[in-house]
Amino acid sequence: MGQKLFFEPRLSGDGTVACATCHDPARAFTDGRPVSVGIQGRVGQRNAPTILNALYNKHQFWDGRVDTLEQQAALPITNPFEMGSASIGDAVSRITSDKNYQTRFMQAFGRAVNEQDMLSAIAEYERTLASFDSPFDHFIAGEANAISESAKRGWELFNTKARCNLCHALADNQRDVTLFMDNDFHNIGVGILRHHVGPLAQQAERELAQGNLPAVDTAAIGSDLSVLGRFLVTREQEDIASFKTPGLRNVLVTGPYFHDGSMETLWDVMDHYNKGDGIMNPWLDKDMQPLALMEPEIDDVVAFLASLTSPQYKELGDREYARQVALSKVSRSQRDTQRAFGPKPKQPPPPPL
Template identity: 85%
Template sequence: MMRATSLVILLLLSNTFAVVAPRAQEQDAGAGAPPALAPGQAPPLPKPGPLAQPRSSIQVGFPTVLTEYVISPSTLRPARVALGQKLFFEPRLSGDGTVSCATCHDPARAFTDGRPLAVGIHGRVGQRNAPTVLNALYNKTQFWDGRVDTLEQQAALPITNPFEMGSASIGDALSRIAGDKDYQAQFMQAFGRDVNEQDMLSAIAAYERTLASFDSPFDHFIAGDGNAISDSARRGWDLFNAKARCHLCHALTDNQPDATLFLDSDFHNVGIGILRHHVVPLAQQAERELAKGHVTGIDTAAITSEMSVLGRFLVTRKQDDIASFKTPGLRNVLVTGPYFHDGSMQTLWDVMDHYNKGDGITNPWLDKDMQPLALTEPEIDDMVAFLASLTSAQYKVTGDQEYARQLALSKVNRPQRDTARAFGPKPKQPEPPPL
């Protein structure tokens, strides 16, 4: 049965949807910086193109067995995926017809938006960085705080969030496409029913489940091509699993390297942003204002208010989860900056400097694995070279341009670097105050 299921999925992903991929240079001209926006202006609408197409499973490094467990073959019917792709770029799902899912998840930017914080309807700036949709099918939970489990649930919340797409309700968004004859025909073909809310969300999720992204130089290296990555990147891979301690969060276990998704499906407080906020009063306020399990309330607080810094605590109400956020996968990380849940860091050198000093001295909820690393400058360069090697073939040109940009910036601006702390002992953390 497992082998039959695998064959179905491979046929769906590889043959039914596969488009013969042009060379990377033909697909990817480099995304560049996102355009500046006037006050109240929504970002320009991205257009679908080759990079928006469902990905083939014929990729070096594609995790066939894992994919069998996370995808039901029936969800990947071609008509459903095609409908979902169209809906993903549909601005009529927003309150004023100016933004779509692709506004924050632009295929040209590896399904991110290139901005520190996501910008939605009426130019409203949220509290969190837009994560990539690539490989989201493998996430056990969705959003930075894991407030929903499925891609169907994830597709729904931005449509009604007042800082994202701003529709009054899912039904309100649906009403603006329900009379469209093309949509009527596509819903009937995909689901055998008229236009409806459940099928709309199912179609968007089906499209997102085809966005598996592998086939990076690192994948070719793991597959046996010793020349696929540089000597620097190979040293970075060794550091990743040892001295740099990255594997403690970016692997399924602490003891075994993970060359697939680079995540642990868990949540951690790594010292980002917490000192800018009065976290304890915010946690107390959250307890009062958010009914437990009220997902819509959590979604609004996470995107529109200072409570966003509470992270996973908004979902679990556990003190240990204060300011904890989901471990993101690292594939295409070079082209999905700025970094962290608040987009507060511009380069991978900044990211490595942050971890190198074990940031968070006065943060009582700092993850236990955060500590000074004593990485030298050449070792930090090796780490960045490894992270750059995780860039999929479709984004090679963008990756090369972004690496050059970040490298140049790192030569003149390293705001996170603290060499003394990086080579010092781990400081004693304060005890968490009572809520």
Template identity: 65%
Template sequence: MSLSIRLSVVMVGLMAVAGDASAPAQHAGPPPIPKAGPLAQPRSIKQVGLPADQTLAAIPTDNPQTPEKIALGQKLFFDGRLSVDRTVACATCHDPQRAFTDGRPTSVGVQGRSGQRNAPTVLNALYNKTQFWDGRAKTLEEQAALPIVNPVEMGQPDLEAAVRSLAAYPEYRQAFEKAFGRAPNGQDLLRAIASYERTLTSFDSPFDRFLAGDGKAIDESAKRGWVLFNDRARCNKCHALPDETPDLTNFKDDDFHNIGVLIVRHRVVPLARKAEKLVDSGNAVEVDRAAIQSDMSALGRFLVTKKESDIASFKTPGLRNVLVTAPYFHDGSHQTLWDVLDHYNKGAGLRDPWLDQDIQPLGLRENELDDLVAFMASLTSDVYQAQGAQELARQRALARANRPFRDTRRAFGPKPSRTDAGTP
């Protein structure tokens, strides 16, 4: 399937304003692998707000949970020996102290190589219908395989190379035998990691207690923010859905949207043409490498579906613990929640012909943005309250000093035409 003629029509306009994307940053090396402390332990199912039935339904029949499998998965998650040079573990990009993110715009892997995607949290990932920002994996098992063999993440030549490395250690031969009754192998390795990740639920927030009937669990600012969230701020268009039974488990719609995040940095039309052959190949490893290592990352969901309407569309992230998972968006380009709200408030994306129809100027005033931040802060689980307080103070200080995405004129202006050629 070729792209429609409309791509050619907009190509000149996009290329005129889009500079060449910079090469991925190179670092001296990956950060130290985090230790498996208390926040790394499997979570209790007795959390306020945890949906018991949905949690049980998220366990696949072909990979039932067992204590031995979960313990092996946790061990693997924090072990650098899973990578080609023993320097990178799953926890490198998914640190429990940072709500299983890494605090970086984009993650750093073996030999200090940096990709082009921000590390999403693993917390509550068991509820996701798809994994990764572009949904290129359907299950946690599929997701676990790809970073191991990506050259800028763990760098193994293939999954079997990782298995051979681990099988050299008696501790792993014994752990696999105990969990699966057989020697280490690739599929069981992935099953173990996924089993551990399915224990990482995170609820027990002030907002959960508010929904449960405690009117004093959140302050008045957060309450006003919740009203705005469902009304003039239009957040519920993607983060809960405005129907009779909105999904308040993770505040997401399990869909993909083009929200206009810095799309004009990239020559997306030539990239889309180049990507068509790659998508047609059906090679999941090569698509993964394109998403992480190349400028094709900007194409988002298109790398999976090859649909024009999916160009630069990315998965709606959940909002639980969002305060402690900065920076934001698929490329980590926004440092604070105020930056995120400024982006939406101005209806960003004027030169983006694939912009989601719900992105439009909101006309929210500063005190209303503060209320929305207060609401999002109330989604912080109790185990992250200390980090949340520090992070809120840090972000507030940054927001008072610099607001690079604020545009009051556009925020309070009329909804622009999709053919508007104004400044992006």
């Protein structure tokens, strides 16, 4: 029944948007867009993360504004930029008017349709969406040929020169599964150049009541304050523009990348890290450093990331890998051509005296 609710457009204000609209199983539970589009074509500010393995997240959302899947599920239903129901009660009564749901709620919970059971059914469905068994898992379990030589070099770089493991930690100690995340938040310089973050932080202090969860949710999805990230939740200076470290399983098929979907290929992501982007960003995480990775090393790390694709997305992954390779040949928008690669750009002539 949780699955049925996840695909249920009647949870939205105008009956057109379901959870699965933005978390589509055919796209590894994402929407493939830079940022999501809700009812009446309303465009949000954030990229839809996959729901695969979300059961292991200690915090939900890019800024960790809630911790449990039950708390999470309530917010998109009423967010005006997502499903836009006037209230949760409204959504519940649309579900209640369906005889089929009445019967199934009675069978599952022994009582009539209600908000709490509805949210826990959705959360229980999400808890079934574990996704492992990638070629990398076979490699790490001892099958030496499960991944390419390039991916093996990439795995080595991931843990050394490329410094990725500092945040995309190898195991979540509590549960002993490798998810490539640290359940923590960092400012890694994404979106900083496009926004005036300082004045936005002051605006948030003035206009947004701290701890008002629906207000924070609406601001995060539907306003420029979105770029403030974790700061919206904690109001700590050091959290300005910091976001949750996402897990990396199935990352090849869950692009575009980062909280704002601003990077289209894994090569763009690598170019960003290679610069260590600290330009005009006083809140940058101290673990972000220029990496000086050469082109073949970048290809190796991408090959490693691609080896984290679970078997049910192998075909999608092969197509996406080919697409990204082709795209990266014509566009490397994040690449630092001045500092690390190629001939130095021509200096402009000195100004006349």
